[in-house]
Amino acid sequence: MSILVVGSVAFDTLKTPFGVREKIMGGAATYFSLSASFFTDVRVVGVVGEDYTAEHEAVLTGRGIDTRGIEHAPGKTFHWGGEYGENVNEAKTNFTDLNVFENFQPKIPDAYQDSKFLFLANIQPELQLDVRHKMPNVALVGGDTMNLWINIKRDALMATLKEVDILLINDTEAKLLTGENSLVLAARKILTYGPRSLVIKHGEYGATLFFGDGSHPFRAPALPIAEVQDPTGAGDTFAGGFMGYIASQPKLTRSVLKNAMFYGGVMGSFTVERFGPERLLTLTREEIEERFKLFVSLTHLD
């Protein structure tokens, strides 16, 4: 079933211990949609500038992604510059040129109204809520956010969380959002804010799924990777695999959610192997299934 993602479509200029890349494709919606496209039909709503060419868009349509919701505005595309040192878990931002993204007002094509799933990637919480209201008939809403909104737009974020079914954030965001130092206590609090399920991502240590019914959580691994060439987009790729797998299943069960956690980790593990979304462009479903089996062998007793 189809999934709509709303978020940033951007260019990234990146430096890691493994090299430098200038103005390559990036943005949460790019990573999410490429990742989810291995599982289900994907539609994107975002905004780009005049420097976003037909060739860039063809990278998405080449994966079967519906890009009619990508608005082309006068000006330049959102451009982020950042670098990672020896600790790949911490990005240092060199510049954030919002450009056309600064005045982004999500417009949802009529043809997208029958989307069954919605993912609100990390954008201003007011815009997330606006999109949520424009898609009243979706069966399930996933969402992300970031420290910036937790710090400066808390009220708006709390209003948005009321209408998100599954929130996907990382350790730092979960602690900041709740003021709790224990991840378990943080999770318990967040599950009173609206979401019925919560995924907390631990970077190289995997992710934990907390259920709103108070039952025991579920932990999925990350692949121990020798060389993380570029961690950019790992979280959005995780979300794409997680939500994409859910959207591909006839029913949302606990078992589906657990498998989705594994697929999220699998997809994220591919992304970090190369710069930007490069690895996702050569990836095959067979490689995904192979790595899924590897993730099982990494965690399951004989």
Add this chain to the structure above:
Amino acid sequence: MSILVVGSVAFDTLKTPFGVREKIMGGAATYFSLSASFFTDVRVVGVVGEDYTAEHEAVLTGRGIDTRGIEHAPGKTFHWGGEYGENVNEAKTNFTDLNVFENFQPKIPDAYQDSKFLFLANIQPELQLDVRHKMPNVALVGGDTMNLWINIKRDALMATLKEVDILLINDTEAKLLTGENSLVLAARKILTYGPRSLVIKHGEYGATLFFGDGSHPFRAPALPIAEVQDPTGAGDTFAGGFMGYIASQPKLTRSVLKNAMFYGGVMGSFTVERFGPERLLTLTREEIEERFKLFVSLTHLD
């Protein structure tokens, strides 16, 4: 089959957000032996002072632990004072009174010579090597170390590692020991230093077992715990469960090692629920098996 542990038998004075305890039982050999005693016969070699009473020793013998190797020396027992703030992963040392531990020369009772397994808890690497040489007939040697020895006794430590079969250390120690920032690269290096297998402990995120044959690692979870009352001894308790389970099995297979990782995590999860080794004193084998099943449900797909 019996396991011999050599390490510190100590008193701890602790402060955590959950309370304060003065001069309670601690030390790596205490946690290790209590934990391992749920799986196999345990013998301890260590040294204590005159303030270590028959009642203290009875806590160990009450769990069936053979304490004939605990030497009683004139003076006071090793006493560590430390505290944990909101971040329970970081201990702040208030004092380290080595006392009789400063001149510890491990003496191994003849009756211990038939031990099949040996665990070299965190003591000076020269003493670890000395003990290793005094126990030439053990089938398997496990070991631990700490940042201090990596920094000031690297050569001695490297000599000891040559004769350790399974090393159990944490993320920080693995990185410091190798100069690698990637845990996978650190693991590969350490597996050229001597150990055939390596367990890297990630605190609240679990632990990873790396195999010397280059095959894929295995990841075991930690239990997401709402309230870690006192993290002291969690790593030594893990080691006790890990080595104790191995010692209880007829053969060392890959499957046994994986299960041992789970039992290590299970035992560690109990210790942090209460101050010091308190929780281990009321624990039952049934509770251990119950939590083992919970660990499986935390990580295994349906």
